[in-house]
Amino acid sequence: MKAAVxxxxxxxxxxxxxxxxxxxxxxxxxxxxxxxxxxxxxYDAIFIPGGFSYGDYLRTGAIxxxxxxxxxxxxxAAKGKTIVGVCNGFQILQEAxxxxxxxxxxxxxxxxxxxxxxxxxxxxxRFTSEYAxxxxxxxxxxHGEGNFECDDEALQKLHDNNQIVFTYVNDVNGSKxxxxxxxxxxxxxxxxxxxxxxxMEAWLGSEDGRQLFTSVYxxxxxxxxxxx
Amino acid sequence: xxxxxSMGARPIALLNSLRFGPLDTPRVRYLFEEVVAGIAxxxxxxxxxxxxxxxxxxxxxxxxxxVNAMCVxxxxxxxxxxxxxxxxGNTVMYVGASTGRDGIHGATFASEELNEESQxxxxxxxxxxxxxxxxxxxxxxxxxxxxxxxxxxxxxxxGLTSSSAEMASKAGSGINxxxxxxxxxxxxxxxxxxxxSESQERMLLVVKKGHESEIEEICEKWDLDVAxxxxxxxxxxxxxxxxxxxxxxxxxxxxxxxxxxxEVESIEPxxxxxxxxxxxxxxxxxxxxxxxxxxxxxxxxxxxxxxxDQYDHMVQTNTVVVPGSDAAVLRIRGTKKALAMxxxxxxxxxxxxxxxxxKLAVAEAARNIVCSGAKPLALTDCLxxxxxxxxxxxxxxxxxxxxxxxxxxxxxxxxxxxxxxLYNETSGEAIYPTPIIGxxxxxxxxxxxxxxxxxxxxxxxxxxGEGSAHFGGSELQLMQDDEISGIVxxxxxxxxxxxxxxxxxxxxxxxxxxxxxxxxxxxxxxxxEKVMGTSLGLTVTxxxxxxxxxxxxxxxxxxxxxxxxxxxxxxxxxxxxxxGHITDDAQVIVNDDYGQSYINAxxxxxxxxxxxxxxxLLKSKA
Numbered sequence: 001m002k003a004a005v006x007x008x009x010x011x012x013x014x015x016x017x018x019x020x021x022x023x024x025x026x027x028x029x030x031x032x033x034x035x036x037x038x039x040x041x042x043y044d045a046i047f048i049p050g051g052f053s054y055g056d057y058l059r060t061g062a063i064x065x066x067x068x069x070x071x072x073x074x075x076x077a078a079k080g081k082t083i084v085g086v087c088n089g090f091q092i093l094q095e096a097x098x099x100x101x102x103x104x105x106x107x108x109x110x111x112x113x114x115x116x117x118x119x120x121x122x123x124x125x126r127f128t129s130e131y132a133x134x135x136x137x138x139x140x141x142x143h144g145e146g147n148f149e150c151d152d153e154a155l156q157k158l159h160d161n162n163q164i165v166f167t168y169v170n171d172v173n174g175s176k177x178x179x180x181x182x183x184x185x186x187x188x189x190x191x192x193x194x195x196x197x198x199x200m201e202a203w204l205g206s207e208d209g210r211q212l213f214t215s216v217y218x219x220x221x222x223x224x225x226x227x228x
Numbered sequence: 229x230x231x232x233x234s235m236g237a238r239p240i241a242l243l244n245s246l247r248f249g250p251l252d253t254p255r256v257r258y259l260f261e262e263v264v265a266g267i268a269x270x271x272x273x274x275x276x277x278x279x280x281x282x283x284x285x286x287x288x289x290x291x292x293x294x295v296n297a298m299c300v301x302x303x304x305x306x307x308x309x310x311x312x313x314x315x316x317g318n319t320v321m322y323v324g325a326s327t328g329r330d331g332i333h334g335a336t337f338a339s340e341e342l343n344e345e346s347q348x349x350x351x352x353x354x355x356x357x358x359x360x361x362x363x364x365x366x367x368x369x370x371x372x373x374x375x376x377x378x379x380x381x382x383x384x385x386x387g388l389t390s391s392s393a394e395m396a397s398k399a400g401s402g403i404n405x406x407x408x409x410x411x412x413x414x415x416x417x418x419x420x421x422x423x424x425s426e427s428q429e430r431m432l433l434v435v436k437k438g439h440e441s442e443i444e445e446i447c448e449k450w451d452l453d454v455a456x457x458x459x460x461x462x463x464x465x466x467x468x469x470x471x472x473x474x475x476x477x478x479x480x481x482x483x484x485x486x487x488x489x490x491e492v493e494s495i496e497p498x499x500x501x502x503x504x505x506x507x508x509x510x511x512x513x514x515x516x517x518x519x520x521x522x523x524x525x526x527x528x529x530x531x532x533x534x535x536x537d538q539y540d541h542m543v544q545t546n547t548v549v550v551p552g553s554d555a556a557v558l559r560i561r562g563t564k565k566a567l568a569m570x571x572x573x574x575x576x577x578x579x580x581x582x583x584x585x586x587k588l589a590v591a592e593a594a595r596n597i598v599c600s601g602a603k604p605l606a607l608t609d610c611l612x613x614x615x616x617x618x619x620x621x622x623x624x625x626x627x628x629x630x631x632x633x634x635x636x637x638x639x640x641x642x643x644x645x646x647x648x649x650l651y652n653e654t655s656g657e658a659i660y661p662t663p664i665i666g667x668x669x670x671x672x673x674x675x676x677x678x679x680x681x682x683x684x685x686x687x688x689x690x691x692x693g694e695g696s697a698h699f700g701g702s703e704l705q706l707m708q709d710d711e712i713s714g715i716v717x718x719x720x721x722x723x724x725x726x727x728x729x730x731x732x733x734x735x736x737x738x739x740x741x742x743x744x745x746x747x748x749x750x751x752x753x754x755x756x757e758k759v760m761g762t763s764l765g766l767t768v769t770x771x772x773x774x775x776x777x778x779x780x781x782x783x784x785x786x787x788x789x790x791x792x793x794x795x796x797x798x799x800x801x802x803x804x805x806x807x808g809h810i811t812d813d814a815q816v817i818v819n820d821d822y823g824q825s826y827i828n829a830x831x832x833x834x835x836x837x838x839x840x841x842x843x844x845l846l847k848s849k850a
Contacts, residue, residue, distance in 0.1 A: 009359070009362075009363055009450065009451060010273070010359050010362055010363075012273075012274070012275020012362065012543055013275070013543060015544065016543070016544065016545045019545065051275060052272070052273040052275075052358070052359065052362070054359065055273060055357070055358065055359025055360075055362075056273070056359075057359065110265070110537075110538050111265075111268050111269075111272055111538045111539075111540070112537055112538070113272075113536075113537060113538070113539060113540045113541055113542065114537055140542050142272070142540045142542060142543065144272075195542075197545070198542050198543075198545050200545070201545075203548060203674075204542075204545060204546075204547065204548055204559075205542075205550070
């Protein structure tokens with residue numbers, strides 16, 4: 001598997017994401033790809049890390065989605081490539097129209113950095129196949145604008161298509177239906193506010209994020225490696 | 229942060245120490261909430277974790293809150309940069325945000341007594357832009373790899389003036405600058421405004437002549453303003469041009485080294501002898517349960533979760549011990565080592581007894597480091613005082629720095645940097661003398677990392693060190709009297725040093741499950757903190773008196789130890805006394821010598837009031 005970690009000006013979880021993929025999956029290649037790159041077609045999986053792209057100016061993710069690299073990301077998404085957006089990466093994917101909904105400020109209007117309980121709502125995805133339905137993970141959140149919002153119709157669609165992948169065990173930020181992570185209808189684009197790349201080593205608090213990365217790798221392997 | 233990355237180091241952690249008045253006025257609550265949000269907004273965006281710090285509340289900061297920040301960076305020795313303007317003919321370059329009128333006289337404002345007119349000086353406060361900072365940071369860490377970079381320095385206080393003069397002074401050179409070339413964000417700026425602007429996120433570079441394009445290339449990549457604005461000369465003068473005219477031509481040393489040295493009068497205040505002569509005794513305590521709960525709700529002791537919840541303390545994924553323990557600990561990727569860091573300082577002790585208080589501040593910071601399994605390496609300090617022109621204030625400065633310096637020598641912790649903030653007065657009333665210590669320690673092996681929370685039921689609880697009868701400046705005194713007086717707990721630096729070494733050796737031997745130093749609120753609070761937020765409890769036996777339970781005497785620790793390690797622990801630390809054990813019933817129980825419990829509360833309740841205190845005060849609308 002060749003993996004890309006996209007770096008926008010203001011991304012700051014890029015190195016953490018890089019280590020999560022490089023150190024905990026068997027990916028052959030993991031590379032940083034700058035926002036100015038014209039193509040990500042060479043990669044099998046594309047990770048959009050957290051941070052404050054463009055200082056969160058205007059609206060989170062609103063400027064990043066116009067960066068040159070995003071054209072190619074949309075194209076690869078349409079081809080079915082695996083795309084994972086975490087935190088600001090999720091917000092960028094929403095702005096780019098690859099995932100539904102939008103983020104409001106957290107209900108108490110404060111940035112929250114805390115490890116929270118995260119429930120697996122759908123384990124039949126390429127992102128969560130190594131978890132079991134109902135598993136409760138401990139994963140950090142670190143965001144000021146993670147209050148998921150969408151209209152009723154969109155919410156119904158998310159439910160009907162099993163697009164809700166993760167929910168918060170407790171209502172931490174006001175998100176509708178306590179949604180923490182969703183995938184697109186086709187099931188190849190995931191956005192989540194919690195940081196699985198920060199939950200890779202038990203002595204740093206939790207290793208519950210590992211299976212997300214190994215699930216992505218496993219999916220690629222099953223699709224691409226012919227076994228005897 | 230800029231001071232750190234301009235050395236070529238990557239910032240890996242931020243800490244802060246805050247001082248506010250009591251949270252009983254809307255004004256202070258507003259300041260507290262906004263300062264925390266401001267620190268969070270900047271640090272979170274740049275992507276440097278805020279891993280620790282401390283907050284204290286006292287009337288003396290009502291009109292003059294303090295915000296002290298500390299940044300820790302990691303550097304490869306070979307990348308060490310110096311802020312020098314060497315090599316005649318080399319180019320002086322400007323990198324970063326453009327120059328505006330914000331922060332003109334910022335440094336002067338920061339050292340001025342505040343009064344009703346201060347509000348009118350708000351333009352003196354600089355406006356920060358963390359997104360630019362992040363780009364300047366990444367660009368600088370690329371720039372320092374260049375052979376052609378001769379020197380680099382942050383444009384800090386007094387902006388372009390001090391950075392250019394200091395760089396020239398360090399190299400024994402001069403600098404010519406054409407101010408028309410300075411990137412500007414406002415029109416019609418005068419040379420005076422440009423030279424004194426303290427606009428943030430700007431760096432001054434000296435680059436080998438002919439290599440300017442290498443700098444420009446990196447800056448363009450990060451979308452930063454860059455301009456060649458001058459050159460290094462050999463005349464040791466700072467010469468400024470504007471519209472073709474020489475607007476200033478000053479010997480560099482006149483701006484840097486030849487500063488006047490003041491001889492200021494120092495007079496011991498009458499109150500010092502009075503306090504030494506008349507010790508304070510706590511009012512008799514009838515209900516120890518209630519006293520403990522009251523102490524846990526004191527904002528200075530209460531959980532600071534409300535604060536650090538807003539700081540991204542995990543980004544860069546190195547934080548092993550998150551905020552809330554004695555010291556934060558960060559692993560150093562690719563090694564067995566880790567760094568412990570803390571900020572500390574109790575100004576109430578220093579107000580009553582500056583020399584002893586100065587020692588206490590350094591010692592407590594070092595104890596925090598030792599408790600986490602690290603050897604104290606060095607410290608930085610932030611020295612906050614009132615007007616040094618007042619003989620009594622100057623005396624505070626002199627005595628407290630003497631105390632700190634003695635402690636640093638005995639504990640072998642060099643002071644490697646620092647800053648000073650004077651004239652912290654509002655309408656003639658000075659803050660308490662508030663030197664803050666920021667300390668970093670080295671964990672040789674990550675296996676030694678130790679936290680303050682108890683690990684499991686059945687472990688034995690030990691305490692090292694005795695309480696004292698002096699309560700001057702203690703939290704108990706402030707709670708009972710609402711003012712401070714009397715004798716501060718004394719510290720014996722030799723005892724402090726030998727205990728620190730002993731504690732570290734014992735932790736390194738692997739027989740300590742958790743360690744915590746005793747601070748505000750004394751042993752009772754420290755014991756409670758060992759089980760806060762867990763499903764554990766503890767049962768200990770202690771004599772029923774304030775000295776034992778609430779004394780803040782220094783050089784003391786609480787440990788938990790596995791029963792199977794008890795023999796080894798006791799042979800390593802024969803001075804430590806076993807006082808009880810950790811239980812799984814989630815009750816904090818303190819028995820007297822006759823087995824009668826006089827403190828008995830559930831961990832859950834204690835945790836709730838301890839965590840709830842600050843959010844509760846912030847919600848009150850009184």
